[in-house]
Amino acid sequence: MAFVGSFYITTPIYYVNDVPHIGHAYTTITADAVARWHRLLGDETMFLTGTDEHGLKIQRSAEANGVTPQEQADVTSQRFRETWASLDVTPDQFIRTTEPRHHTATQKLLTQIKDNGYIYKDSYAGHYCVGCEAYYNEDDLVDGNCPTHERPVEWLEEDNYFFALSKMEDALRAWLDTGSVIPEGKRSEALGIIETGLEDVSISRTSIDWGVRVPWDDDHVFYVWYDALINYLTAIGFGSENDELQRWWPESHHIVGKDILRFHCVYWPAMLIAAGMEPPKNVHVHGFLLLGGKKLSKTGLTQIAPADLTEEFGVDGLRYHLLRDVSFGPDSDFSYEGMISRYNTDLANTLGNLLSRVATVVHKKCGGVGTAPNPDSPLAEAAAESYTATAQGWENITPSIALEATWKLIRQTNAYLEQHEPWKMEEGSAEVHQVMGDALEVLRIAAVLTSPGLTSSSQKIWSAIGLDGEVADQRLPAAAGWGGYPAGLDVRKGDPLFPRLKPRE
RNA sequence: GGCGACGUAGCUCAGUUGGUAAGAGUGCUCGACUCAUAAUCGAGAGGUCGUGGGUUCAAGUCCCACCGUCGCUACCA
Numbered sequence: 001m002a003f004v005g006s007f008y009i010t011t012p013i014y015y016v017n018d019v020p021h022i023g024h025a026y027t028t029i030t031a032d033a034v035a036r037w038h039r040l041l042g043d044e045t046m047f048l049t050g051t052d053e054h055g056l057k058i059q060r061s062a063e064a065n066g067v068t069p070q071e072q073a074d075v076t077s078q079r080f081r082e083t084w085a086s087l088d089v090t091p092d093q094f095i096r097t098t099e100p101r102h103h104t105a106t107q108k109l110l111t112q113i114k115d116n117g118y119i120y121k122d123s124y125a126g127h128y129c130v131g132c133e134a135y136y137n138e139d140d141l142v143d144g145n146c147p148t149h150e151r152p153v154e155w156l157e158e159d160n161y162f163f164a165l166s167k168m169e170d171a172l173r174a175w176l177d178t179g180s181v182i183p184e185g186k187r188s189e190a191l192g193i194i195e196t197g198l199e200d201v202s203i204s205r206t207s208i209d210w211g212v213r214v215p216w217d218d219d220h221v222f223y224v225w226y227d228a229l230i231n232y233l234t235a236i237g238f239g240s241e242n243d244e245l246q247r248w249w250p251e252s253h254h255i256v257g258k259d260i261l262r263f264h265c266v267y268w269p270a271m272l273i274a275a276g277m278e279p280p281k282n283v284h285v286h287g288f289l290l291l292g293g294k295k296l297s298k299t300g301l302t303q304i305a306p307a308d309l310t311e312e313f314g315v316d317g318l319r320y321h322l323l324r325d326v327s328f329g330p331d332s333d334f335s336y337e338g339m340i341s342r343y344n345t346d347l348a349n350t351l352g353n354l355l356s357r358v359a360t361v362v363h364k365k366c367g368g369v370g371t372a373p374n375p376d377s378p379l380a381e382a383a384a385e386s387y388t389a390t391a392q393g394w395e396n397i398t399p400s401i402a403l404e405a406t407w408k409l410i411r412q413t414n415a416y417l418e419q420h421e422p423w424k425m426e427e428g429s430a431e432v433h434q435v436m437g438d439a440l441e442v443l444r445i446a447a448v449l450t451s452p453g454l455t456s457s458s459q460k461i462w463s464a465i466g467l468d469g470e471v472a473d474q475r476l477p478a479a480a481g482w483g484g485y486p487a488g489l490d491v492r493k494g495d496p497l498f499p500r501l502k503p504r505e
Numbered sequence: 506g507g508c509g510a511c512g513u514a515g516c517u518c519a520g521u522u523g524g525u526a527a528g529a530g531u532g533c534u535c536g537a538c539u540c541a542u543a544a545u546c547g548a549g550a551g552g553u554c555g556u557g558g559g560u561u562c563a564a565g566u567c568c569c570a571c572c573g574u575c576g577c578u579a580c581c582a
Contacts, residue, residue, distance in 0.1 A: 018581075023582040057580085189508090189509050189510065189577075192510090261577085287511095325517070335517095338516090345530080356542060358540085364540070414544095415545085417546090421540085423541090
């Protein structure tokens, strides 16, 4: 189903106090692959990621390092940018909350909310944990300490601005009823949060400077979350002369982890509604990656840098594993053994080996020159079905389903070769040309369909079967149609696309 | 405590609004093939869909209870 339109997809912006790890990589690679799929469709696509750079934690670590908060943020933000580049993640924009345009957008949105009567001033006192940047109730404390950091809390009393979240319950229910939160189980969680009753939330601080200034009161900066979320609007020009909200916002898709469901499925739409704007079209909530049953968190010990894995599996190997083995939504087990198994079976044996055997037979039986496919090939129908299911999978932002649908076609092609045994046919005969033409055509289609995930390997396949140009420049659905592979191209025999891996001890 | 999610073949997971005798991949067993990265293909074994009730002509799919796992409530993908 081809449609040309706008498609806007975002990751959360990552807090620069953190080091990029495999959890960030999962979210970001998913968004990248989906964005690449939409580019193939010809949609105007905006893929946004970036870094969240305000807040007390940044201010403190800057002080500890003897640099300014901005310098601190510059260094760590750059680290995220480099990590994404190393994983073939190609965002259209990398936003930073310290950019002037973001301050402008934040101030504009919150002023709108205030003008609509949803922000008021009140004083707040409580036990404050610096590490959490949050207040605690007496009941929550453990021996007078913060339950998370197990360190003493400070008694703080300050004037805060509050957002009247409690007034937004009905509007949020209505939004959730539109199916905006995906998958269904996560929608229930969001609904559950609302049903327990929403309290107004504090959105400003007087105790710190490192943040976006509250425009109507110089003594305050906004609490980091209430500026961070607004990045999704900043990036498309909200508050600037190049406001492109009309173009992008109706097709907005946020990809987030379930830990920040509350912010993205409750606070964020509430803010937008209060500002008189439309909430996002969809929030896609995924689960955690589990390692030996333990959550990969920034306070946990199981830190895995993406580079640790690309060294052994390659960028495509890592991307494929994250996209194929993680079912979008539930928590997912992440294991070394699982990665090895998936790499060897799907990439080395099924896809890589298909390319090898086809190239060899074309050289032995067809003089190394490809043939056009048979229009009546049974694989034509298989390819059409595969495309439909693959497209549906990407459209729904369920990469594992999309990839499984693509691989079904590749497996069917291995079976097709087995059935016809072209290696036994007479060299140069019409029948061997026909069979190999069909197989080459599948490889061409597979190169296109796998390109969102296998960014460089798909191009290698494309080139190996003699095609010019970039596979990423192909346009769907036309490029998935049967009959696109022309006769007369030189097919190259190359090194194995994905050398088999032996598990390390 | 309150709220929520999850619990389907050894493993990882699919199962749209309840409806033809439960699916895929992987693993295992047997067989075939030898063009190919000891790769590929075929066949087979393997599940009382966590437990117990209920609604229904019909439930993995809805309702209740219970068991187990995890999360939110209370920073962070």
